Amino acid sequence: MGLTRIPGLLFGGDYNPEQWPEEVWAEDARLMAEAGVNMATVAVFSWSRLEPERGSYDFGWLDRVLDLLHEHGIAADLATATATPPPWLVREHPEMMPVNADGVRLEFGSRQGYCPSSPVYREHAVRLATTMAERYGEHPALAMWHIGNEYADHTLECFCPESARHFRRWLEARYATVDGLNDAWGTSCWGQHYTGFHQVEPPRTAPGPVNPAQVLDWRRFCSDALLELFLAEKAALRAVTPGVPVTTNFMSILHGLDYWKWAAAEDLVSDDAYPDPADPGSHVQVALSYDLMRSLRQGPWLLLESAPSAVSWREVNVPKPPGMMRLHSLQALAHGSDGVMFFQWRQARYGPEKFHSAMLPHGGTRTRGWRDTLALGGDLRNLSEVAGTRTRAQVALLLDWPSWWALEAPESMPSNRLKLKELLLSWYAPLHARGIAVDLAPPGRDLSPYELVIAPNLYMCTAEQAAALEAYEGRLVVGPFSGVVDESDRVHPGGAPGPLAGLLGIAVEEFWPLADGQVQRTGLGEARTWAEWIRLAGAEPVALFEGGDLDGLPAVTRKGAVTYVGCVLDDVTPVLEPLLDGIERVDVPEGVEAVRRGGHLFLLNHTTAPRQVTLPYAGTDLLTGAELRGGIELAPRDAVVLRIEGDK
Numbered sequence: 001m002g003l004t005r006i007p008g009l010l011f012g013g014d015y016n017p018e019q020w021p022e023e024v025w026a027e028d029a030r031l032m033a034e035a036g037v038n039m040a041t042v043a044v045f046s047w048s049r050l051e052p053e054r055g056s057y058d059f060g061w062l063d064r065v066l067d068l069l070h071e072h073g074i075a076a077d078l079a080t081a082t083a084t085p086p087p088w089l090v091r092e093h094p095e096m097m098p099v100n101a102d103g104v105r106l107e108f109g110s111r112q113g114y115c116p117s118s119p120v121y122r123e124h125a126v127r128l129a130t131t132m133a134e135r136y137g138e139h140p141a142l143a144m145w146h147i148g149n150e151y152a153d154h155t156l157e158c159f160c161p162e163s164a165r166h167f168r169r170w171l172e173a174r175y176a177t178v179d180g181l182n183d184a185w186g187t188s189c190w191g192q193h194y195t196g197f198h199q200v201e202p203p204r205t206a207p208g209p210v211n212p213a214q215v216l217d218w219r220r221f222c223s224d225a226l227l228e229l230f231l232a233e234k235a236a237l238r239a240v241t242p243g244v245p246v247t248t249n250f251m252s253i254l255h256g257l258d259y260w261k262w263a264a265a266e267d268l269v270s271d272d273a274y275p276d277p278a279d280p281g282s283h284v285q286v287a288l289s290y291d292l293m294r295s296l297r298q299g300p301w302l303l304l305e306s307a308p309s310a311v312s313w314r315e316v317n318v319p320k321p322p323g324m325m326r327l328h329s330l331q332a333l334a335h336g337s338d339g340v341m342f343f344q345w346r347q348a349r350y351g352p353e354k355f356h357s358a359m360l361p362h363g364g365t366r367t368r369g370w371r372d373t374l375a376l377g378g379d380l381r382n383l384s385e386v387a388g389t390r391t392r393a394q395v396a397l398l399l400d401w402p403s404w405w406a407l408e409a410p411e412s413m414p415s416n417r418l419k420l421k422e423l424l425l426s427w428y429a430p431l432h433a434r435g436i437a438v439d440l441a442p443p444g445r446d447l448s449p450y451e452l453v454i455a456p457n458l459y460m461c462t463a464e465q466a467a468a469l470e471a472y473e474g475r476l477v478v479g480p481f482s483g484v485v486d487e488s489d490r491v492h493p494g495g496a497p498g499p500l501a502g503l504l505g506i507a508v509e510e511f512w513p514l515a516d517g518q519v520q521r522t523g524l525g526e527a528r529t530w531a532e533w534i535r536l537a538g539a540e541p542v543a544l545f546e547g548g549d550l551d552g553l554p555a556v557t558r559k560g561a562v563t564y565v566g567c568v569l570d571d572v573t574p575v576l577e578p579l580l581d582g583i584e585r586v587d588v589p590e591g592v593e594a595v596r597r598g599g600h601l602f603l604l605n606h607t608t609a610p611r612q613v614t615l616p617y618a619g620t621d622l623l624t625g626a627e628l629r630g631g632i633e634l635a636p637r638d639a640v641v642l643r644i645e646g647d648k
């Protein structure tokens with residue numbers, strides 16, 4: 001069963017016909033069909049054109065667009081159009097615009113102009129979603145619903161009085177009594193003891209550092225408040241169109257939203273990914289976020305937005321050189337996407353995104369961009385058997401949003417240099433280079449399917465999470481500064497690693513952050529950013545610190561199958577390599593990515609030079625039809641998608 005009722009892989013992009021005279025639409029549909037487009041995302045920012053005045057709808061144009069798409073065999077990922085409320089609503093209710101931490105209310109004129117807690121916004125968004133479902137629920141083009149757009153892209157939080165009331169309700173539900181809150185937030189520090197919930201406010205700009213437990217709950221609340229909006233629209237859609245799958249497009253590994261919670265509320269996971277063509281490491285970073293997408297609901301997902309070439313929102317928007325758009329598209333498929341969608345179909349003539357690339361560039365069908373679009377459509381047809389296939393990973397990386405929020409709280413940490421994404425990547429990159437499949441998992445999940453589990457950092461670790469790790473019988477690696485605080489950012493009694501102490505067999509006596517540029521040698525290579533003064537309590541040392549203040553103290557330890565790394569190593573390979581016995585890998589030259597998906601092996605040459613690859617299996621290259629075995633040469637930025645012989 002695919003993600004939608006459409007067979008094969010999905011191909012298409014955001015389509016904004018309201019930016020074009022109607023004469024252009026027929027050409028759009030004809031060219032989409034020519035390119036093999038089978039889905040278009042429609043009406044994402046269309047509220048002001050669908051309801052130009054309160055209660056007065058203009059659906060005629062969208063009816064004609066959907067009919068036209070359908071006539072050309074193109075399905076719709078139909079948005080509820082609620083990502084940008086219209087001017088009439090904002091002028092009637094100026095209080096629904098978000099307010100920043102300094103108390104400044106933001107103005108209309110961009111997008112996502114709503115306070116997540118605004119009852120007015122919610123009421124009207126739900127009304128519009130219902131109206132859309134009633135109007136288009138039976139339309140033959142409708143394949144899936146697209147709620148909102150990139151929640152938290154521009155509006156993650158709002159500090160207005162309405163948000164404050166909502167935050168207080170959320171806190172009351174969490175803590176029941178104000179003393180529960182006082183206890184969790186440690187308000188005895190700096191004289192913050194509250195005697196009623198009415199005294200509590202969002203963490204607005206204050207004279208000095210704000211209570212980190214308050215900030216942590218604010219992060220939780222902001223993620224939940226936006227999720228409530230999504231769920232309210234989803235319920236409205238469900239009531240009218242129970243069989244139509246619902247998604248909202250994620251933003252890769254986004255700090256602001258707990259995607260484990262969000263994905264559980266979706267029917268299918270979709271993601272927007274914009275790796276920077278100017279960054280030679282971006283294909284590794286994006287692979288990590290694709291693996292997260294695949295892990296969120298443990299199956300195929302959909303790349304709903306990507307850039308055919310340049311974007312328009314970086315300082316310098318470097319185009320994708322020839323071959324990269326195809327390669328990056330294939331990469332998303334390799335990591336579990338059931339299609340390749342772009343922002344956007346036709347390049348805009350005006351607005352902030354007029355220089356953003358599109359499947360059909362300003363220059364029309366004579367451009368290399370258009371030729372690339374046509375060619376990719378052909379590739380995707382050849383790859384249709386990949387749709388729906390799954391990945392079996394033997395390695396998992398743990399990722400927990402509340403822990404991430406607490407770790408990167410401003411102003412109160414031993415060092416602001418520990419960044420979770422960088423820590424994840426430091427473990428992911430060497431696995432990726434070895435063609436080893438990696439899942440991501442929340443710390444509480446059953447980890448028994450994995451041979452190796454790595455927690456790059458679990459600053460926050462509850463007793464339940466520690467118990468789940470203790471129950472795991474495979475090889476486990478825990479990174480530095482883990483097991484430090486409980487769910488309210490209170491240091492565990494006795495200090496780190498708190499509930500992990502028995503499992504790790506160590507005690508951390510003192511954190512030893514390294515100054516910028518400072519290097520601490522260890523028996524397994526150099527460490528930067530972070531080290532720790534560790535006392536053994538049942539574990540044996542694997543490597544010691546060498547030189548400096550920590551000379552001779554343990555840097556990496558082991559107790560049974562559990563390794564603890566008490567520093568940030570420049571290169572974790574010496575820790576990792578001995579733990580990889582028996583884990584399936586594909587040996588490929590540097591810059592070549594090898595990814596197994598079901599019975600297919602993707603080989604992607606991300607370099608600008610030819611690369612020799614020894615195939616671990618014989619098979620058919622779906623892209624060319626060639627039968628391959630033994631050694632092959634992969635041209636620069638070229639790829640092979642091998643249907644492995646004899647594999648079902």
Ligand code: GAL
Pocket residue numbers: 149150153272274305307311312343353356
């Ligand atoms: C996304 C957004 C799209 C478009 C795109 C441009 O963040 O969802 O609407 O703005 O970026 O890269």
